Amino acid sequence: MVTNLQIKFIKSLHLKKNRLEYGQYICEGAKIVQELISFKPEYIEIVYAADEWSLPITAKNIRLERVTCKDLEKMSQHATVPSVIALVNFPKKIPFQPVLQKFHLFLDQIADPGNLGTIIRTADWYGHKQLFLSPNCVDLYNSKVIQSAMGSHFRMECVEINFNDLVANHTFSSIYSTAMRGNDLNQLKDITGSLVIMGSESHGVSSELLTASDSKITIPSFGQTESLNVAVAAGIILHQFTTNT
Amino acid sequence: MVTNLQIKFIKSLHLKKNRLEYGQYICEGAKIVQELISFKPEYIEIVYAADEWSLPITAKNIRLERVTCKDLEKMSQHATVPSVIALVNFPKKIPFQPVLQKFHLFLDQIADPGNLGTIIRTADWYGHKQLFLSPNCVDLYNSKVIQSAMGSHFRMECVEINFNDLVANHTFSSIYSTAMRGNDLNQLKDITGSLVIMGSESHGVSSELLTASDSKITIPSFGQTESLNVAVAAGIILHQFTTNT
Structure with missing residues (x-):
């Protein structure tokens, strides 16, 4: 069960100042969460998903919380309610090295x-x-x-x-x-x-x-x-x- | 003076079915209305503009109605209120000829x-x-x-x-x-x-x-x-x- 406090926190991340304060942001929708799980699973704090959404079998150690569509609607910034929303940590700030590219x-x-x-x-x-x-x-x-x-x-x-x-x-x-x-x-x-x-x-x-x-x-x-x-x-x-x- | 009926009509054109019924649509903002006046002045039915907007001196036979920013806000579909809104007629439907292009x-x-x-x-x-x-x-x-x-x-x-x-x-x-x-x-x-x-x-x-x-x-x-x-x-x-x- 997701609490109202958690929903309120997710909603607060719609604003940049809160994202900066907590160092977290949200990703919405199956396609983007799938890419997140494939490429940066270590950034995931928690995944909130409706019953219809299933965690890929390759995904390990990911905290998954089942929520209702109504909860997702409250958390979402989009017109269309997504089946899944992930709470994601900012990448660690490290001094950058220029990557070799053309x-x-x-x-x-x-x-x-x-x-x-x-x-x-x-x-x-x-x-x-x-x-x-x-x-x-x-x-x-x-x-x-x-x-x-x-x-x-x-x-x-x-x-x-x-x-x-x-x-x-x-x-x-x-x-x-x-x-x-x-x-x-x-x-x-x-x-x-x-x-x-x-x-x-x-x-x-x-x-x-x-x-x-x-x-x-x-x-x-x-x-x-x-x-x-x-x-x-x-x-x-x-x-x-x-x-x- | 623009009437409430006129404002209501402009607003009705936010919907496709009304645009199709009346054969008219609206263009918002100085940049787009400028292009309209330069390239298709014959399509213009009427231009509603705030005092700050001036009709280009090259524009001829264009019906201009001065309105308040409040009126423009009511007519507009955009988050930022434009200084000018034009009511524009659909181009006449004529059988097309393929244009010579690469x-x-x-x-x-x-x-x-x-x-x-x-x-x-x-x-x-x-x-x-x-x-x-x-x-x-x-x-x-x-x-x-x-x-x-x-x-x-x-x-x-x-x-x-x-x-x-x-x-x-x-x-x-x-x-x-x-x-x-x-x-x-x-x-x-x-x-x-x-x-x-x-x-x-x-x-x-x-x-x-x-x-x-x-x-x-x-x-x-x-x-x-x-x-x-x-x-x-x-x-x-x-x-x-x-x-x-």
């Missing part, structure tokens, strides 16, 4: 949770293991980020880091900023070891980071719209640099 | 309005003028579709058409379906004159359309996530086929 993305002030989650999912698709986020991006443990990352955030080391601290401690072969009138993305010959900065939905890459970049790059356009959605732009850059450059 | 997209049962709007915006970026939609996609005049298309839907002819009717009346050089285990997208040499089918978020391309396709194509993957967001996938395909194939 290039890195740096996300500057991404504000929309759906965009951040979708970028994490797409970066995972292209084999990235590490992603850099400016400290003023939307919270990584926001429910919509988790939802749109579709479990990819369990496989991605998302490092929240100030740009200056990053470049002071790690050397990139080149730093590219995505911008309106830059060099055509498709003309770049070798991006190995580089850092690619993508900017916020409303303002693009901040002027400070533009200045710190070696060059501006632009996705070639053939139409009349002024800009692309940032998650779509990230997908195009990941595809172009991974498979065509 | 290839066409066919969207099969896209359910998420944000995804549909984002695909329209991205197709506009890559110079597409025409897009095919299966009749069971999310409504094109849904407020979230309009919002994420960012005005691109005024430049795009979105043709709602049954797949069988489309291929019975128009010959494509090839029909490709995006699917999990198909041919690598990057290996295709010439896609000129082809049709590319993208499927729904939850089920992918329907089996009927898969069978009707000449071949399945897949975006190469390097990671562990099972799938990409459909709007991101459309962006990657539009980029690859427009600039690398």
Whole structure:
């Protein structure tokens, strides 16, 4: 039996300040909880599930509590009540080591949770293991980020880091900023070891980071719209640099 | 002065059945209304705006009604109250002519309005003028579709058409379906004159359309996530086929 106090606690984690205070967040839905169990079972505090949901037989040492659909509805942030909700601990903060991958993305002030989650999912698709986020991006443990990352955030080391601290401690072969009138993305010959900065939905890459970049790059356009959605732009850059450059 | 009846009518257009009955929909926000005035002023029935919003000096014969922020709040579907809302007539239904463009997209049962709007915006970026939609996609005049298309839907002819009717009346050089285990997208040499089918978020391309396709194509993957967001996938395909194939 789940107590009202436990339900109240889960609900309190809908807010960022409480997630930060307790170092915990929630994951909703069978697909994401399945990925959590497969990739980061050690992060799980407890799984609340309806009778219809069954713990995968491979799962070990996971604390499972059966609850009613009504309880899940009270705990959930979603319009559709999930069959399972997991209470998850934040990963331990350890100094990061740059992972060896063809290039890195740096996300500057991404504000929309759906965009951040979708970028994490797409970066995972292209084999990235590490992603850099400016400290003023939307919270990584926001429910919509988790939802749109579709479990990819369990496989991605998302490092929240100030740009200056990053470049002071790690050397990139080149730093590219995505911008309106830059060099055509498709003309770049070798991006190995580089850092690619993508900017916020409303303002693009901040002027400070533009200045710190070696060059501006632009996705070639053939139409009349002024800009692309940032998650779509990230997908195009990941595809172009991974498979065509 | 706007009457309560007018406000009630605008609000009634939040629902698809009323949009279909009256043949009208609403566009919210300065950016989208600006694009509407630039590209399809003849569709405008009336523009409701707060004093702070000014009609572009190039705009002619547009009926403008000044309203209070409170009125706009009542009319709006968005969390943030816009400075302007336009009441817009549906485009006239005329038999479509296939537009000459390198290839066409066919969207099969896209359910998420944000995804549909984002695909329209991205197709506009890559110079597409025409897009095919299966009749069971999310409504094109849904407020979230309009919002994420960012005005691109005024430049795009979105043709709602049954797949069988489309291929019975128009010959494509090839029909490709995006699917999990198909041919690598990057290996295709010439896609000129082809049709590319993208499927729904939850089920992918329907089996009927898969069978009707000449071949399945897949975006190469390097990671562990099972799938990409459909709007991101459309962006990657539009980029690859427009600039690398």
